[in-house]
Amino acid sequence: MKKFSTAGLLFALACTAASAATSTETPSTAAKCQFLDNAPDQHQVVRGDTLWSISGRFLQHPWCWPQVWGINREQISNPHWIYPGQTVYFDRASGQLRLARSVGSEGGLPTVRMSPQIRMENMAADAIPAIPASVIEPFLTQPLLIEEGRLADAPRVLQGGDGHVYMGKGDVAYVRGRIDGDTVFQVYRPTQPLRDPDTGAILGYEAAYLGTMKLTRAARADDEAHRFVVTSSVREIGVGAQLVPMPPTPIVNYVPHRPQVETSARVMSVYGGVAYAGQNNVVTINRGSRQGLDAGSVLELYRRAGVVADRAAGNQPVRLPDERYGSVFVFRTFDNVSYGLVMQVTAPVRVGDVARSPE
Structure with a gap:
């Protein structure tokens, strides 16, 4: 079967002003894009990296990386790709990640040139994908x-x-x-x-x-x-x-984002008929395009903690809070069903678990 273009899986990066970063974000979303306390000063891109994994080195929630890269969903038409060998650095003064090359040094610190770079050869094959492309490729076609x-x-x-x-x-x-x-x-x-x-x-x-x-x-x-x-x-x-x-070859630019509407969904199945899912497995959820989900929507996974009896109050039932343990990245939607890629998890995903909008 003909394979779709890898370029269709690339996240677009634009090194723009910080003011553009929140053009499509709500204040509540912006507040959650926090850097890790131990975030490194920089990271050199290597083959095998994804934009999600790179952002996870710096951010508590890798899904909200467009905000700290200074990108909004309208900038997809003018992308800047990331390639192995380039350096991502943490601009602590502005609270943003930037892409740069060291072209000199002053006082022991690198001088950073932020001019656009043009690459003519084999761009799609060399660029870093947003998420593990090979995992979801069959599910797109x-x-x-x-x-x-x-x-x-x-x-x-x-x-x-x-x-x-x-x-x-x-x-x-x-x-x-x-x-x-x-x-x-x-x-x-x-x-x-x-x-x-x-x-x-x-x-x-x-x-x-x-x-x-x-x-x-x-x-x-x-x-x-x-x-x-x-x-x-x-x-x-x-x-x-x-x-x-046979469907047309999909060309999709994924930009991770909160769902357009507040969403509370349930995991319906693990693809392949198995009982549990881990990282990079595919699951279905019981919400789709009619409920406001689209490609790139990110939901957080919760395990229902159940109910306990409060013996001191005559065995009154008390519901325990759901425990968050990971996230799922929606990459394909139908009317009332979506398929998502399991990202970071600290426990196996089970049918019936809750998937809802990030808090």
């Missing part, structure tokens, strides 16, 4: 969620060539359903339903990605099947598998 209502309309595999029930790369497949002029499709089968932990309602069905197919002959009558050829497969494609058109 493969079907993840089949929303309620789309199941009935999706084209489906009737059988393989020569009556085969299972198909692999290079095999013929006969498909019935509306294809609306598309010629390249992804193949999936719905798996477990995603149920809202709060209401029990089914929000959609997770899709098991099987491979891709290309149309070789469209049906010429309503009672005729389309002829396809399997162009790639990661699992066997069986009768009943369903097709969705």
Whole structure:
């Protein structure tokens, strides 16, 4: 399958005046962008760094790095990339991080030149990504969620060539359903339903990605099947598998931010059907674009602490406060469901845990 551009995963950096830093931030958000007490004076960028990990060396909450870099979401069209070998330093006087090169020294201190730098060769490949790009790459171009209502309309595999029930790369497949002029499709089968932990309602069905197919002959009558050829497969494609058109290559610039509206969500599942998630695993939550989430929204993860009985007050039930233990970075949204990458956590993520707007 064709891979999307790595440049689409890069955070944009702009070394602008401090006044631009809060143009899209509320005072309550700004107050939380605190530097670590032991923040270093500088950090030399190396391969393997991400903008999140670099900011985590300096900030208590790495997700709010655009504020201390002096960037707002409107500046994406004029980015400055960070590359291995460059130096990030902590300008303690202004309370900002800056990107610089040492070009001389005076009195033992480096002189910093903040002029733009032009790089002509292999920019996308060399630049530091925002978050671990390879982890979420498959999730951007493969079907993840089949929303309620789309199941009935999706084209489906009737059988393989020569009556085969299972198909692999290079095999013929006969498909019935509306294809609306598309010629390249992804193949999936719905798996477990995603149920809202709060209401029990089914929000959609997770899709098991099987491979891709290309149309070789469209049906010429309503009672005729389309002829396809399997162009790639990661699992066997069986009768009943369903097709969705190949999506366009996504170009996404992620800028981490608080959700547009105050959000309180729940973890619905850990991708892959396992019980627990750790750092760099993918989870689903029961809120999506209709509830104000978009790519780059950051939520903090909380473990519900439960209820204890106050024996001194006649066993009166007392709810303990939820304990924050990490964060999740939303990278893909549907109407009522979002997929997020687990960032720093101090405990495993479990289904049912709370994910809400940073305080």
